[in-house]
Amino acid sequence: MTAQIIDGNALAKKVREEVAGRTAALKARGIQPHLAIILVGEDPASQVYVKHKVADSEQTGLKATLERYPATMAEADLLARVRALNADASVHGILVQLPLPKHMDTHKVIEAISPAKDVDGFHVASAGALLVGQPGFWPCTPYGCLKMLDSIGYDLKGKHAVVIGRSNIVGKPMAMMLLGRDATVTICHSRTTNLAEFTRQADVVVAAVGRRDVLTAGMVKPGAVVIDVGMNRNDEGKLCGDVDFAGVKEVAGWITPVPGGVGPMTRAMLLVNTIEAAERAAG
Numbered sequence: 001m002t003a004q005i006i007d008g009n010a011l012a013k014k015v016r017e018e019v020a021g022r023t024a025a026l027k028a029r030g031i032q033p034h035l036a037i038i039l040v041g042e043d044p045a046s047q048v049y050v051k052h053k054v055a056d057s058e059q060t061g062l063k064a065t066l067e068r069y070p071a072t073m074a075e076a077d078l079l080a081r082v083r084a085l086n087a088d089a090s091v092h093g094i095l096v097q098l099p100l101p102k103h104m105d106t107h108k109v110i111e112a113i114s115p116a117k118d119v120d121g122f123h124v125a126s127a128g129a130l131l132v133g134q135p136g137f138w139p140c141t142p143y144g145c146l147k148m149l150d151s152i153g154y155d156l157k158g159k160h161a162v163v164i165g166r167s168n169i170v171g172k173p174m175a176m177m178l179l180g181r182d183a184t185v186t187i188c189h190s191r192t193t194n195l196a197e198f199t200r201q202a203d204v205v206v207a208a209v210g211r212r213d214v215l216t217a218g219m220v221k222p223g224a225v226v227i228d229v230g231m232n233r234n235d236e237g238k239l240c241g242d243v244d245f246a247g248v249k250e251v252a253g254w255i256t257p258v259p260g261g262v263g264p265m266t267r268a269m270l271l272v273n274t275i276e277a278a279e280r281a282a283g
């Protein structure tokens with residue numbers, strides 16, 4: 001069996017079209033949805049990501065303002081900037097690109113963002129809302145993964161989903177979203193003994209570890225859906241995920257590629273959260 005590919009680029013395009021429609025409707029009411037992006041430092045990957053976020057926003061009619069600061073910026077100055085954006089009624093979404101320079105407390109910075117503008121869904125209030133099933137903003141990467149499952153009409157009810165990785169921004173919220181769809185969820189992590197024992201039972205595997213070849217063909221149940229969140233470089237410097245794509249695609253029923261899978265959907269769901277924030281503010 002060769003797996004069908006879930007094309008993140010194609011799905012992200014559809015999502016952007018939906019966002020463009022919602023943006024136009026708000027603009028017709030005299031409201032310009034506006035995302036403020038803060039980039040601190042010169043991390044090359046972050047520079048590329050924020051550039052894409054600005055371009056995606058502009059393509060869908062959203063206004064995006066990018067504020068760049070040197071890596072030497074004081075944490076207090078960043079907190080002051082976030083608070084000023086919280087108070088600015090023309091700004092609907094605030095995003096602080098991660099990682100931040102080492103001298104900054106990432107948690108403190110995220111907690112300074114108003115939950116009403118937390119379009120990354122990283123604030124404790126957003127995490128709590130997801131946990132108890134209340135409206136809030138969902139983190140863009142797991143939200144994008146869920147959209148990918150929806151795009152193939154996959155019914156998660158009663159299915160066994162294994163999430164590999166327990167980060168606050170991917171693994172844990174992913175598990176909550178799958179649970180919210182009535183899946184039976186197992187979270188595996190670096191201390192899990194015999195990972196393959198769990199993944200071989202899974203109908204859905206989400207790999208979010210940040211290490212190549214965490215999931216290989218022998219670890220996958222035939223026909224399973226495999227979602228690859230990883231973003232790594234192989235020995236040739238080529239972008240690759242956490243999954244041995246060439247091997248696993250011969251066993252899985254569905255698989256997401258890297259690049260062109262979860263990454264574009266992460267960006268697309270940021271636009272969804274931003275338009276949602278603007279709609280909520282507009283009432």
Ligand SMILES: Nc1nc2c(c(=O)[nH]1)N[C@@H](CN(C=O)c1ccc(C(=O)N[C@@H](CCC(=O)O)C(=O)O)cc1)CN2
Pocket residue numbers: 048049095096097098099120140141231239258259260261262263264265266267
């Ligand atoms: N404030 C945030 N910081 C970070 C987030 C986030 O969601 N919010 N996630 C990651 C980086 N990230 C978004 O910021 C991100 C990374 C990669 C992609 C993407 O589209 N990847 C492409 C490949 C791009 C390439 O060639 O390098 C793909 O997979 O096809 C989107 C978003 C950490 N920081």
